[in-house]
Amino acid sequence: MAALEAAAADVLADKGYEATTMTEIAARAGASIGSLYQYFPTKEDIAAHLHAAYLDQLDAALSDVDPAPIAGLIDAIFEALGSFLKAHPALATLVNRRDIDPARKLASRTALEERLGKMLAASGALPAPQIAGLAVLLLQQIKIAVMLTASGRPEDIAAIRHLKTMLHRELDALAGEAGRR
Template sequence: MSSQKTREKPHPEVRSPQRRRGRERVAALLRAGEEIFAEKGFDAATMTEIAARAGASIGSLYQFFPTKELLADTLQDVNGDALSRMLDALEEAAKGAKPATLVDRLFRDLSAFLEAHPAFAVLSDRPAADKAKKAERRQRMRGQIAALLVAMDPPLSRERAERMAVIVLHLMRISVAISGEAELAIREDVLSDLRRMLIRQIEEES
């Protein structure tokens, strides 16, 4: 038996560029990934198409993102941060707001977010390579939603707000999935029903 230990292959990692030119190239690759994933879905999208859309060589794409999975994970990190900033911006508007007003604003801003980040709905249910990071992002968003519910009028207690935040976040995920069904003729009616359901639930809790 050989005494030489079997070496495990290192996990591929995203390369973070230090120079401005490299950062601009990565930004272009992420924009191209956003477009291709939104148009074709994760499975059908190819790295060749993404590189071509970005006007980059395939070697340049693999230099920064060794796998399609890492590209998608990075894009979801960027989009998740944008969603978190959206929730932060809602906190001031939530102060003293009625549940219906808060939910309307939440749905309005979520709709604008999905329009600006079309790949988010496509990639949201894809298993992430970094599960710990995904769980951390989810916990952060729950805390942000709970803060909104505590700030409204009438406010929820912290305990109830934390419980409702879990429900609201899952309803937001359902909203994202429904919004991604462009062929669904009754999509807007379904989203309206979802909005009313959420308002009733929050009002019952307050």
């Protein structure tokens, strides 16, 4: 099963979701198509399985980020994200699928927002009433960074630096406001 998952991730990263076929996944794994269908009856099934596993792994990677001090939090999150995307390039393809179960999508989004909210709160530098909104904003910026990283274009990589700068400025401003209160 691990070989099938690895092959699916490779094909998805190389070809994109629409162009990926079950036949190609089986061939890349060196397995029969019947073996693939035994574990994953459809392309949607294996994509959903990988997507869920990657989101759980990303959540675990983010849990290792030290939330304090606030000044380094954004850099640490984006560093963890960059490392994760290098190890799992298929994530960019998987998050853009249109056939994601809405309930699963909401559950994953909520879990990641909660993780980010806890990290922001743990810094102790931000106003508590704004943390939930900041977590939503941060997750959306992470999603943008995933797409920009996947393209590999120099302009897109530069855009990630701008994203980080904007986030730094917003968090610094909010932390400064909270400190003056």
